[in-house]
Amino acid sequence: MSTRIVTVTLNPAIDMTIGLDRLxxxxxxxxxxxxxxxxxxxxxxxxxxxDWQVPVVATGLxxxxxxxxxxxxxxxxxxxxxxxxxxxxxxxNIKISDAANGQTTDINLPGISATPADVQxxxxxxxxxxxxxxxxxxxxxxxxxxxDTYVDLLAGLNRRGVRTVLDTSGAPLAKALAAPREAxxxxxxxxxxxLELWAGAPLPTLLDVVEAARMIHAGGVAQVVVSLGEDGALxxxxxxxxxxxxPPVRAASTVGAGDAMVAGLLAGWxxxxxxEDTARLSVAFAACKLQRLGPHxxxxxxxxxxxxxxxxxxxx
Numbered sequence: 001m002s003t004r005i006v007t008v009t010l011n012p013a014i015d016m017t018i019g020l021d022r023l024x025x026x027x028x029x030x031x032x033x034x035x036x037x038x039x040x041x042x043x044x045x046x047x048x049x050x051d052w053q054v055p056v057v058a059t060g061l062x063x064x065x066x067x068x069x070x071x072x073x074x075x076x077x078x079x080x081x082x083x084x085x086x087x088x089x090x091x092x093n094i095k096i097s098d099a100a101n102g103q104t105t106d107i108n109l110p111g112i113s114a115t116p117a118d119v120q121x122x123x124x125x126x127x128x129x130x131x132x133x134x135x136x137x138x139x140x141x142x143x144x145x146x147x148d149t150y151v152d153l154l155a156g157l158n159r160r161g162v163r164t165v166l167d168t169s170g171a172p173l174a175k176a177l178a179a180p181r182e183a184x185x186x187x188x189x190x191x192x193x194x195l196e197l198w199a200g201a202p203l204p205t206l207l208d209v210v211e212a213a214r215m216i217h218a219g220g221v222a223q224v225v226v227s228l229g230e231d232g233a234l235x236x237x238x239x240x241x242x243x244x245x246x247p248p249v250r251a252a253s254t255v256g257a258g259d260a261m262v263a264g265l266l267a268g269w270x271x272x273x274x275x276e277d278t279a280r281l282s283v284a285f286a287a288c289k290l291q292r293l294g295p296h297x298x299x300x301x302x303x304x305x306x307x308x309x310x311x312x313x314x315x316x
Contacts, residue, residue: 003133004080005049005266006126009042009060010119010149011111011142012083013093014069015294022100032099037294038070039093041138041167044259044295045266048285050077051297052263054270057082057129061122061142063090063112082129084122088112113143123156132160134269136262137185138167147171148179155183163187163269165223167262169194177216187223188216189262195226209234210241210315223275225265225282227258233286234315235279241315244279246287246306260289260297280310 019032046058062070062083067090074081091111097104126135135157137150150172157164159182166176166185173194176185196203199212206228213224213236224236232245264285268278284307288298297303 002055003131003270004055004057004129005046005270006057006059006082006129006132006135007042007046007049008122008126008135008137008153009040009058009083009139010114010122010145011140012038012040012043012060012062012070012090013108013111014066014090015039015093015095017095017097017294019097020099023096023098023105035294036069038073039256039295040090041259041262042136043070043073044256045136045138045167045263046079047073047077047295048256048260048263048289048297049267050079052267052285052300052303054267056080059083059122059125059129061086061112061114061118063088065089082125084118084125086112086114086118111142114145116145116149119145119149119153123153126153127156127160132162134163134165134186134266136165136167136266138259138262140168140170141172148175150176151179151183154179154185158182158184165189165262165265167258170197174198177219177221181220184220186221187225187265188221189225189227189258189265191227191258192229206231206234206243206315210236214241223265225261227261227286232283232310233261233279235275235282237275239275242276242279243313243315244283244310245313246283246310256295257286257290259295261286276312277307279312280307283307283310 015037017035046056049056057080059082064085094107163186165187167189203209217236226234230248235242261282264282
């Protein structure tokens with residue numbers, strides 16, 4: 001039986017992307033169009049993995065009042081829907097895409113509330129998935145859950161010997177990184193700003209980012225990946241530290257690029273790829289996703305071409 005990847009999204013979102021020629025704050029802006037997509041970090045990761053033909057199970061907590069977009073995405077892409085339904089509506093994240101500068105402004109609204117009992121039911125559902133090559137725990141926590149929710153989930157997965165990647169920020173990330181070694185994730189994937197929040201100070205130079213990432217690695221996280229926008233990503237492992245990057249591309253939307261990078265990391269794990277090839281794939285996933293609206297990848301040949309072009313530079 002083939003192995004599979006599991007993604008966990010505790011606070012899913014409907015991404016409403018509004019396209020503008022140019023965003024002018026304080027004025028009436030005319031949108032060129034609007035698109036609604038099922039989102040949330042783990043959902044985006046699952047979508048990209050499905051495009052790469054990796055068997056993927058998407059789970060988490062999903063509000064039952066507006067689950068249709070999620071159910072349609074999973075059915076269309078062949079993602080196994082293992083979400084626990086909870087009362088309420090999933091939040092809407094408004095993305096304002098400015099064509100003039102390629103930047104996206106985010107307005108994230110509140111969503112579902114959950115209880116520790118919901119997480120216990122979810123944990124049992126995750127434990128029931130066989131032959132797991134990796135688990136991604138992604139995104140913010142819904143209202144009602146304690147800040148150490150990820151710590152408990154990670155401890156259970158570690159007892160199973162399952163590799164994990166945690167992609168969250170703020171207090172949940174800080175709590176997870178302060179946990180005992182038996183509850184630490186295998187990997188994390190903050191962006192530069194999220195790493196600065198954890199460090200409690202600006203990280204203006206690459207060396208500053210490297211030192212912060214190495215500190216986390218020394219604390220017991222086997223792989224620290226820091227997304228750096230146009231500068232690619234930093235990869236810190238026991239084998240060394242690399243910066244991996246591609247020439248900048250004109251972005252159709254930056255939404256979900258970090259999630260695509262997580263998907264590339266998991267795709268490398270699933271394939272048993274080397275650390276270098278996994279880094280190349282992660283950066284290629286993110287770069288290819290930038291040229292598409294929504295959490296989708298182009299044909300595999302195009303992704304492989306981009307992966308082969310990734311420049312890997314060892315950082316002393």
